[in-house]
Amino acid sequence: MAAKGDKTGGETNGSSESSGNILIKPDGGDGNQQAPGTVRIVSGTAGRGGNVPMQILTPQMLASLSQQGLIIQNDGENKGILQAVKRARPSSSSEQTVTKVVITRNPGNKVSSGNVSGANTSFKFQGDPKVIGSGSPIKVITVSQGSNIPKGVVIASSPSKQTIAPSNRIALPTVKSPGKTIMLASPTTPKKIAPASTSGTVGQTILVKGSMGTTSGTITLSSGAVAKVINVMNTSVPSSQVSGVAPGTPVPVQISAAGQAPPQLASGLTTIRPAGNLPGQGNLQAVSMAGKNFPYMRLVNVSTNATTSATQAKPVLQLANAKPIAPAPALGQAIPSLTSAGQAGGAAPRTINIPIAPAQTINKGIVQGGVGNQPRFIMPANAALKIINAGKLAPGTTLLSAGGNLLQSYAVIPAHYLTQPVTSQAQPSIQSSSSSSTSSSQANSTSSQPPQPQPAPIKHSNTANSSSNGMLTGDGSGSRPRKPCNCTKSQCLKLYCDCFANGEFCRNCNCNNCLNNLDHEDERTKAVKACLDRNPHAFHPKIGKGHGSQTNRRHNKGCNCKRSGCLKNYCECYEAKILCSNFCKCVGCKNFEESPERKTLMHLADAAEVRVQQQTAARTKLSSQLQDYPTKTREFSDTGERLPFSFITKEVAEATLQCLMAQADESERSSHSSDLAESLILEEFGRCILQVIHSASKAKGVNPE
DNA sequence: GAGTTTGAAACT
DNA sequence: CAGTTTCAAACTC
Structure with missing residues (x-):
């Protein structure tokens, strides 16, 4: 689908400006004549437009901008636009502030264009492929002024590397602070961001459900494909909406510390951006599984072989500073980097470029969101899937490619990698990039070409914890805690294991000889591949939407129950609290709408739930009262009595x-009528009161004071 | 907590 | 694709 933010399409120029330069010219200028490799920046009035002298930005300048805090933030007014806001710098009042940057990619062209506007300056630019990505059409990043500056993604090369040239790309580093995380919502989720997911703290991962509507940030990967990026304010996420995203498309949200947008700090962010000139690409799919906590990224339709060089025109999935989050390390904890080549020390952004195929259609074969909000990314590891300049991936990276049909070619990457907080620890790198990019996003994609098998190298992470399942919890993003597995023979590398089936690492499980962790990525990778070979949909959510109602869920495969009547949790349908469907091959099914047995069970379950709630409430209230009582009352009268x-x-x-409960139990055992039971309980209560009174009368104390 | 039942996954 | 085996969760006692 076309990105709404792709406003600059056609603004490319055939000029021959030196690559790597960015020409900045007045906002509103068409910039069609801009030389490739340049970005026009136009100063203007706050926001956009305006008349400001034209400037030319070189890659170095761009890097400098980033260091100065150019931030990409959500543009509340512009749908589908990714805003870049330059962080205010107290010291320099005369300095122009870039408030908005739009980067668009020109499908048919090598030149990317965009515009940047700020309070005082508005820029419109055309990007040089070399600057933003190897000769690939680049998307437009629109930056508009925003009062909420502290959000952020920083656009610029990382501080560690001042120039963009080396990597030929512009990184979109994020704030250094605690992890930027990306969560993808289930495709089946509502179109609006769930309010419940709109809050969090810096470094926290927030799950935002796919939506239509206003967009906080958008990056168009290619024609027809859009990557969304949403930057959120530091402690709370405005209930932003995302536009340009197909319904149900997962939307990444990242939270950065307010006022912090140091380029050098980019980390933990995942950036998806085109790196090639392939026309009409856009092939990154975000897939979420219902109720699963594991995001996956799917790259579809890689048409080229794995050996394609980075310079070749190919869409690229870039994971910047993505660090495999091993066993759910705490934010800020040192984590091996997923990307970055040979860079230790951590400040420098690291990226992994994964060529992705052109997107033609969207979301074919994508798993529908299921229960819950645990997304995962499935990256089809087509032969074309390649790690640029990287012979291997950082610890925990699992990139599988399988020959054969598209559906069989996936690379599964634990969400951790995409949500890892950045740390300062040295990291294994795959590719060093002068810039890091931030924001994660997903795009739609489809594929047309069969992937070629190319297993991605995997490295072990020092931080890998054999017991981690990568479960994301406590972030308020809607992720749910998952029960630990108890696998004994499968080594947690088969679908028998819920952790593995959910695309998660085992963590805090009770499994034996577990290989579902970062320490055994090779085995895990093979296992994943094997599963996908057996069933391309192995990691797809089992629960999807029915044809009729948008709200009806159904088991995509159907159950095969024979003895449980589909009224026990053995049945996957019943367990998911959905009715059996035509897909089911169950025998003696009682899990249908009008089933008396089912209704009875439902009523019992409801009644039990009500009782539990009432008891809990009563106990809480009583406990509270008992605790408060001494502080509210006086135990002794003025006379000391x-x-x-x-x-x-x-x-x-x-x-x-307890006496009352005992009486109630006794009545129940005796099968007393409810009236009689009530009377007996009241009588018991009377006896208790009398006893208290009697005791009080005998033991009147005296105020020690 | 041990043993049984169950159905999905894996295997043949 | 069907039948069998393996496996781990659900369930029972």
């Missing part, structure tokens, strides 16, 4: 309650 109610201590109350 102990007041009656002071004898009703917490222990007394609990004892009384």
